[in-house]
Amino acid sequence: MTSLKNQNPRKKVQVSMVICDAEEKKHRSGVNAVQLDPHLDRLYSAGRDSIIRVHQHEKFIHGMEHHTDWVNDIVICCGGRNLISASSDTTVKVWNAYKGFCMSTLRTHKDYVKALAYAKDREHVASAGFDKAIYLWDINTLTALTASNNTVTTSSLTGCKESIYSLAMNPPGTVIISGSTERGLRIWDPRTCGKICKLKGHTETVKALVISRDGTQCISGSSDGSIKVWNIGQQRCIQTIIVHTDSVWALLVNESFTYLISGGRDKKVIMTDLKNIQNTILVCTEEAPILKMCFTADQQGVWVSTSSSTVRCWKLPTELHFKDDISFLSNQQISVIPGDAAIIKATVLNDKRHILTKDSAENVALYDVLRACRVQELGPVNYINEINTRNSEKLMYVPNWFNLDLKTGMLAIHLGQDEVDCFSAWVSAKEAGIKDHPEPDFKVNYGKLLLQALFEHWRGVQTDQENKVYFSVPRHIPLILRYISRKLIFI
Incomplete structure (x- = not known):
């Protein structure tokens, strides 16, 4: 599996993705x-x-x-x-x-x-x-x-x-x-x-x-x-x-x-x-x-x-x-x-995997970062109450391992940005929802899992049984690579 390390030690690579629909017909x-x-x-x-x-x-x-x-x-x-x-x-x-x-x-x-x-x-x-x-x-x-x-x-x-x-x-x-x-x-x-x-x-x-x-x-x-x-x-x-x-x-x-x-x-x-x-x-x-x-x-x-x-x-x-x-x-x-609603609020839940959002039309939705998709439409519910309820249901501590921004009206997820370590989030296979793992208490890393999913179809990237891809992201998800010390490099 490839990592975020670069041949030039002075340059740090940032990996980003934008969670969006397969065809964004409306602004x-x-x-x-x-x-x-x-x-x-x-x-x-x-x-x-x-x-x-x-x-x-x-x-x-x-x-x-x-x-x-x-x-x-x-x-x-x-x-x-x-x-x-x-x-x-x-x-x-x-x-x-x-x-x-x-x-x-x-x-x-x-x-x-x-x-x-x-x-x-x-x-x-x-x-x-x-x-x-x-x-x-x-x-x-x-x-x-x-x-x-x-x-x-x-x-x-x-x-x-x-x-x-x-x-x-x-x-x-x-x-x-x-x-x-x-x-x-x-x-x-x-x-x-x-x-x-x-x-x-x-x-x-x-x-x-x-x-x-x-x-x-x-x-x-x-x-x-x-x-x-x-x-x-x-x-x-x-x-x-x-x-x-x-x-x-x-x-x-x-x-x-x-x-x-x-x-x-x-x-x-x-x-x-x-x-x-x-x-x-x-x-x-x-x-x-x-x-x-x-x-x-x-x-x-x-x-x-x-x-x-x-x-x-x-x-x-x-x-x-x-x-x-x-x-x-x-x-x-x-x-x-007609245009579509923009995401104007986003909160990362305690499990540091799911994100609750609110858009300009007052609709609330739940996103899964590891699968890079929206998993639930909740409609015009109370945003704060929904955050409190979901966080109280899953009391666990997971370090921050990604940054997000809403500049484009969609969820952009960044790995390797600022001082956040994208490889800091370790959880058990059971907590990550990997049902077919032979060892439920085996520790997996969220950052590594997401990178594996993002690069699953990347030309020349291979994974062995130990690095099995447990999550997949839709093929249409834009993948962006940046050198932090330089301007954008994207694919």
């Missing part, structure tokens, strides 16, 4: 990004549960599961053939959008990758995040990468001094803009990687950006609640729009740059006439803060993703004379892609 947590392929009328949504999902007319097509943390942004490129994704696992990934498989992984960033920008005419994409770096990629080069030929060359734009939250690039790829915690906009020419200017005016982090096709104007949304329109050539703010009562996190503009759609923490989607910013109309009020938006194929509606797991499509007014348009009523929902 389990907030949806950070949405993109529409207008040619196939397919909607791509990127979730905090680490999964990118593809829908067509509300029907789930397939999921794209290869990231190990939040997916923060996505872009559809190459006429819909490929998709680029950015994640908090520090990677940028290139996908075959039609078939849903990951073609290559870019590990250039050193921290969370928060934003992408796409120059459609040149097939270039830029990525940026918390490492304060912006990288410019040639998509045609990225899609040609293979396992044996994966050397990536990229251009870098330097000068950012703080974490980057937003990024924009015009279709011809002549201007790129970043927004960050330094409360300003930095502008470059991506063709030369040279700086153009820095625009100041916001008082909080710039969370959203859009740019005109000719690169002469851009619009920024900030946590200070304001939206600003900038003339890039004149390097100044020409309009300030105050229509939200809280942070502005999402912006969308039509190609002719005549109207703006904005959303944010106040849960409102508002449409503004850029020719007369006094003309505004409420498109809808969502149930949660708004994170991202995209147009429908006919641009008569807008898909809205929020910090909840449900994605909705809302009708837009057909006229720009908003004050005169008394026929339009807000909250005209066209369609909805």
Whole structure:
């Protein structure tokens, strides 16, 4: 049986798994990004549960599961053939959008990758995040990468001094803009990687950006609640729009740059006439803060993703004379892609094998770590009472041997994390529920049992009779390997 020890003594390997269903058709947590392929009328949504999902007319097509943390942004490129994704696992990934498989992984960033920008005419994409770096990629080069030929060359734009939250690039790829915690906009020419200017005016982090096709104007949304329109050539703010009562996190503009759609923490989607910013109309009020938006194929509606797991499509007014348009009523929902509940609480029971959880729909469930599955649905019972009852039924002491987190809305189990010894939990075969063991009092190790189950089907790993696999985990359970001293390595 393999162990967690590594050839390099300075590096510690962490093994993780995510307890999930065989096919996760619904988002389990907030949806950070949405993109529409207008040619196939397919909607791509990127979730905090680490999964990118593809829908067509509300029907789930397939999921794209290869990231190990939040997916923060996505872009559809190459006429819909490929998709680029950015994640908090520090990677940028290139996908075959039609078939849903990951073609290559870019590990250039050193921290969370928060934003992408796409120059459609040149097939270039830029990525940026918390490492304060912006990288410019040639998509045609990225899609040609293979396992044996994966050397990536990229251009870098330097000068950012703080974490980057937003990024924009015009279709011809002549201007790129970043927004960050330094409360300003930095502008470059991506063709030369040279700086153009820095625009100041916001008082909080710039969370959203859009740019005109000719690169002469851009619009920024900030946590200070304001939206600003900038003339890039004149390097100044020409309009300030105050229509939200809280942070502005999402912006969308039509190609002719005549109207703006904005959303944010106040849960409102508002449409503004850029020719007369006094003309505004409420498109809808969502149930949660708004994170991202995209147009429908006919641009008569807008898909809205929020910090909840449900994605909705809302009708837009057909006229720009908003004050005169008394026929339009807000909250005209066209369609909805329902999400699923996220696990929001989890308690490891006394036996250090079972976990009791509570989700955002108030339902309680019991999970078995050794079998990596949900073993009982208890419904909306009292969570605290259930913990106390189950712990009082089984009075035993077992050391902590794993860590867990709920960042993705699912149970993630980590072995070898922090100072917790994954080989510390010894129990009798009887206590572990191994009925066919010849010696009921024989001591078994939970960490070893789980590793055996996780690596049971691993290529080249063999077990003898002494190391018999007594537990099996479903084949679909994601297995993740990390070097603690480095960034993610996963399978």
